[in-house]
Amino acid sequence: MESIGARIKQSRLALGLSQADAAKKLNISTPAFCKIETGQTDLNISRLLQISTTFKVPVAQLIDAKSAEAHSSAELIALKKELIEKEEEINRLRKKVIDLYDKLGI
Structure with a gap:
């Protein structure tokens, strides 16, 4: 089963963004964003909404493909x-x- 982090990574790659670019758009550090993609950090709802808005994908797509x-x-x-x-x-x-x-x- 694919994780939320993996779907976030797919969305980021679809936009042609590096991890550093994505982190900058989200106003977080690159290591913090890397931890989100690898599942080392639990996401809160506000961060999930921020990622959804920034990457222009529905929250549902990030949670469950x-x-x-x-x-x-x-x-x-x-x-x-x-x-x-x-x-x-x-x-x-x-x-x-x-x-x-x-x-x-x-």
């Missing part, structure tokens, strides 16, 4: 539904514009 995947999947389905609704609305508005042009004889 499977939970994040399920959340992302549900979110993706909701976004697809919203996109379909917006496309239908755009098509209705296009039809109205065409009808208005026809009424004006343009």
Whole structure:
């Protein structure tokens, strides 16, 4: 099972940050950040939120990769539904514009 530290490391690497860069963004020392990634330091909620915000990943993704995947999947389905609704609305508005042009004889 992958640890929180390993998922933090993956998120850091995805951003192309070194441990020193990440530590600087979090306002902590490089050794302190290294201990977070290796699991030598227990994280409190505020530090986890800070890392999540800094690395632009959901907290759930850092805590449990499977939970994040399920959340992302549900979110993706909701976004697809919203996109379909917006496309239908755009098509209705296009039809109205065409009808208005026809009424004006343009």
